[in-house]
Amino acid sequence: MTELKKAAEPPEIFESFSGARRLGFLTMKALKDQGRGVAGTFCSYVPVELFMAAGVVYVGLCSGSEETIPDAETVLPRNICPLIKASYGYALTGKCPYMYFSDLVVGETTCDGKIKMYEHLGEIKDVYVMELPKTRRDDKGASFWLSEIHLLKQKIEEKFAVKITDENLRLAIRARNQERALLKELYELSVLDPPPVTGLQQLQILYGSQFKFDHEEKIKELRAAVDGIKAEYERGSRPVPPGAKRIVLTGCPIGGATEKVVRVIEEAGGVVVVYENCTGAKQYDRQVCEEGDPYKALCDYYLNIGCSVMSPNPARLELLGRLCDQFSACAVIEMTLQSCHTYQIETRTVRRFLKERGTPFLSLETDYSAGDVQQLKTRTGAFIEML
Numbered sequence: 211m212t213e214l215k216k217a218a219e220p221p222e223i224f225e226s227f228s229g230a231r232r233l234g235f236l237t238m239k240a241l242k243d244q245g246r247g248v249a250g251t252f253c254s255y256v257p258v259e260l261f262m263a264a265g266v267v268y269v270g271l272c273s274g275s276e277e278t279i280p281d282a283e284t285v286l287p288r289n290i291c292p293l294i295k296a297s298y299g300y301a302l303t304g305k306c307p308y309m310y311f312s313d314l315v316v317g318e319t320t321c322d323g324k325i326k327m328y329e330h331l332g333e334i335k336d337v338y339v340m341e342l343p344k345t346r347r348d349d350k351g352a353s354f355w356l357s358e359i360h361l362l363k364q365k366i367e368e369k370f371a372v373k374i375t376d377e378n379l380r381l382a383i384r385a386r387n388q389e390r391a392l393l394k395e396l397y398e399l400s401v402l403d404p405p406p407v408t409g410l411q412q413l414q415i416l417y418g419s420q421f422k423f424d425h426e427e428k429i430k431e432l433r434a435a436v437d438g439i440k441a442e443y444e445r446g447s448r449p450v451p452p453g454a455k456r457i458v459l460t461g462c463p464i465g466g467a468t469e470k471v472v473r474v475i476e477e478a479g480g481v482v483v484v485y486e487n488c489t490g491a492k493q494y495d496r497q498v499c500e501e502g503d504p505y506k507a508l509c510d511y512y513l514n515i516g517c518s519v520m521s522p523n524p525a526r527l528e529l530l531g532r533l534c535d536q537f538s539a540c541a542v543i544e545m546t547l548q549s550c551h552t553y554q555i556e557t558r559t560v561r562r563f564l565k566e567r568g569t570p571f572l573s574l575e576t577d578y579s580a581g582d583v584q585q586l587k588t589r590t591g592a593f594i595e596m597l
């Protein structure tokens with residue numbers, strides 16, 4: 211078993227991203243003090259370019275910690291996904307500064323748990339919910355989603371007393387595309403064999419970058435991170451030993467407590483080369499078209515995100531297959547959160563698709579506690595040993 215070395219080099223590349231969520235609290239407070247409006251979101255389907263075009267700061271509110279789940283369970287049932295409970299718990303207890311600072315929370319009708327949670331969240335925060343079509347089978351869904359994007363634009367304009375011009379929206383699309391391209395360049399470094407970063411290091415940057423609120427600064431830091439990693443690799447740095455089993459990680463978003471899954475994989479002799487989920491390629495693989503009507507471009511881009519809340523969901527399989535080839539994957543591991551019905555029901559489709567390709571597959575269900583780490587180790591260890 212080729213367990214990954216504790217690869218800290220070069221530490222400065224990762225430092226600013228690893229603490230970004232915590233450090234961002236102060237930046238957010240300073241931005242509020244300057245009078246900037248803040249919008250919180252929960253999902254990759256929300257077109258953040260609208261906030262950028264309005265000069266509104268936006269931040270992801272999905273929690274990755276179990277800290278407030280007991281508080282949330284005084285209101286919500288226990289048997290819903292930990293992401294929903296933890297996020298609501300932070301609003302209820304006022305313990306998340308990002309939630310606290312959000313003037314507007316934009317939800318979406320993705321899974322049932324979130325849809326119903328937003329009703330309760332609406333008693334604490336100003337919540338606006340976008341209605342997402344559940345299928346891409348026909349044009350009806352696209353025209354409906356286009357109208358939802360226009361409605362969100364109106365809501366932002368009213369709430370923050372701003373005007374979103376087409377020109378500003380085009381600039382925002384370009385800026386966000388630039389960020390997507392850099393994050394894609396970052397994770398595509400792991401096409402190299404052995405990869406120049408561990409899966410945990412890659413995750414630190416992917417996850418941390420969302421808590422950097424100065425766009426120009428973020429672009430500079432991401433550029434420096436990509437160049438720094440390349441330079442270290444050229445100098446001979448090898449944080450991942452040759453022979454580590456190359457894993458594509460799919461499923462629910464990863465961050466915070468669920469990093470345990472990545473740790474378990476990498477301690478068992480695997481290396482996560484790419485994240486297919488919303489923490490990674492699902493968000494950054496494609497670009498929003500910079501030509502034509504910007505609203506139509508946003509509609510096309512966002513509606514084609516391959517999340518399990520869509521039925522059917524061929525976009526996930528297409529991306530997964532492509533990533534397996536591009537990253538010379540030895541296997542795919544899926545992480546689903548407890549009670550996430552859409553991902554857990556889709557597991558069968560993913561398993562069948564990978565079986566037809568001849569790609570080994572393991573599905574792990576977990577929550578935000580540390581209680582199942584031993585069990586995860588046993589299952590993952592046996593799986594990687596067999597590859």
Ligand code: BJ8
Binds near residue numbers: 252291320323515
């Ligand atoms: S586009 S993955 S961010 S919905 S894990 S709360 S689905 S029960 S997070 Fe997601 Fe948007 Fe899809 Fe991405 Fe519900 Fe499942 Fe919980 Fe989930």
